[in-house]
Amino acid sequence: MTNKPQFTPEVLKLANVAKALSHPVRIFILQKLSKMNSCCYSGDLVDELPIGRSTLSQHLKELKYSGLIQGEINPPYIKYCINRKNWEEAKLLFTSFLNEDNAEEISCVINDTIRYK
Amino acid sequence: MTNKPQFTPEVLKLANVAKALSHPVRIFILQKLSKMNSCCYSGDLVDELPIGRSTLSQHLKELKYSGLIQGEINPPYIKYCINRKNWEEAKLLFTSFLNEDNAEEISCVINDTIRYK
DNA sequence: AAAACATTTCGTAATTTTGCGAAATATAAA
DNA sequence: TTTATATTTCGCAAAATTACGAAATGTTTT
Numbered sequence: 001m002t003n004k005p006q007f008t009p010e011v012l013k014l015a016n017v018a019k020a021l022s023h024p025v026r027i028f029i030l031q032k033l034s035k036m037n038s039c040c041y042s043g044d045l046v047d048e049l050p051i052g053r054s055t056l057s058q059h060l061k062e063l064k065y066s067g068l069i070q071g072e073i074n075p076p077y078i079k080y081c082i083n084r085k086n087w088e089e090a091k092l093l094f095t096s097f098l099n100e101d102n103a104e105e106i107s108c109v110i111n112d113t114i115r116y117k
Numbered sequence: 118m119t120n121k122p123q124f125t126p127e128v129l130k131l132a133n134v135a136k137a138l139s140h141p142v143r144i145f146i147l148q149k150l151s152k153m154n155s156c157c158y159s160g161d162l163v164d165e166l167p168i169g170r171s172t173l174s175q176h177l178k179e180l181k182y183s184g185l186i187q188g189e190i191n192p193p194y195i196k197y198c199i200n201r202k203n204w205e206e207a208k209l210l211f212t213s214f215l216n217e218d219n220a221e222e223i224s225c226v227i228n229d230t231i232r233y234k
Numbered sequence: 235a236a237a238a239c240a241t242t243t244c245g246t247a248a249t250t251t252t253g254c255g256a257a258a259t260a261t262a263a264a
Numbered sequence: 265t266t267t268a269t270a271t272t273t274c275g276c277a278a279a280a281t282t283a284c285g286a287a288a289t290g291t292t293t294t
């Protein structure tokens with residue numbers, strides 16, 4: 001009879017982002033792509049990573065699925081870039097999670113603008 | 118022939134912390150414990166989570182293994198608290214990773230317009 | 235049209251993760 | 265000493281993750 005509680009959407013989102021970041025290959029890719037105006041091709045990345053092409057492709061697929069990156073088809077290449085909107089959202093989520101212990105200033109986002117109370 | 122590169126210790130550490138955070142149960146626990154002076158008993162947590170006791174115990178074990186929490190034996194209870202030192206280190210690692218995009222651009226795309234139409 | 239190229243998808247295998255209930259451990263209370 | 269309590273460990277099963285090479289897809293170049 002004791003109803004088991006559900007996770008809040010925020011907790012679920014955080015866990016999903018963390019899962020996307022939970023492999024060295026994916027950390028490496030995001031570290032690269034998150035830098036300003038940086039985009040990459042799968043073929044460039046594979047030379048910098050200790051994995052094969054098809055495995056890299058799977059990691060890129062996962063990052064795409066998580067929304068953190070996007071692939072722009074530019075035949076016969078695919079140009080991968082960070083998805084700025086989702087990346088910023090993930091950053092915000094994580095930053096507030098990591099600083100919940102010492103937050104004294106409350107911030108909120110309205111219409112994509114960060115406002116401080 | 119082409120020597121495959123290794124991951125830097127920083128990338129490996131980040132991936133490990135992210136893995137520790139990659140499950141809603143573990144996010145929930147850390148969210149709780151990271152608040153100032155907050156500690157919990159396994160029995161308190163299980164009522165707030167949609168999993169059984171033995172499963173919770175496994176998640177706690179994993180968080181302990183990752184170094185983010187610690188368990189103080191307080192018979193017959195075990196009091197779980199954040200490991201402040203490691204938590205702060207993880208926060209620092211993550212914060213700088215998430216804000217690397219403000220750093221200098223390193224792009225692997227050169228002469229995009231010339232090479233690709 | 236054929237060959238070369240960039241990348242993904244498929245099929246498969248090994249390993250890890252997640253979850254549960256039962257049993258074990260260890261202490262406290264009766 | 266028996267019983268109750270708090271928690272973990274064990275044994276198991278289902279599902280997910282990671283990795284690879286081969287084959288497939290689609291685009292250029294020759």
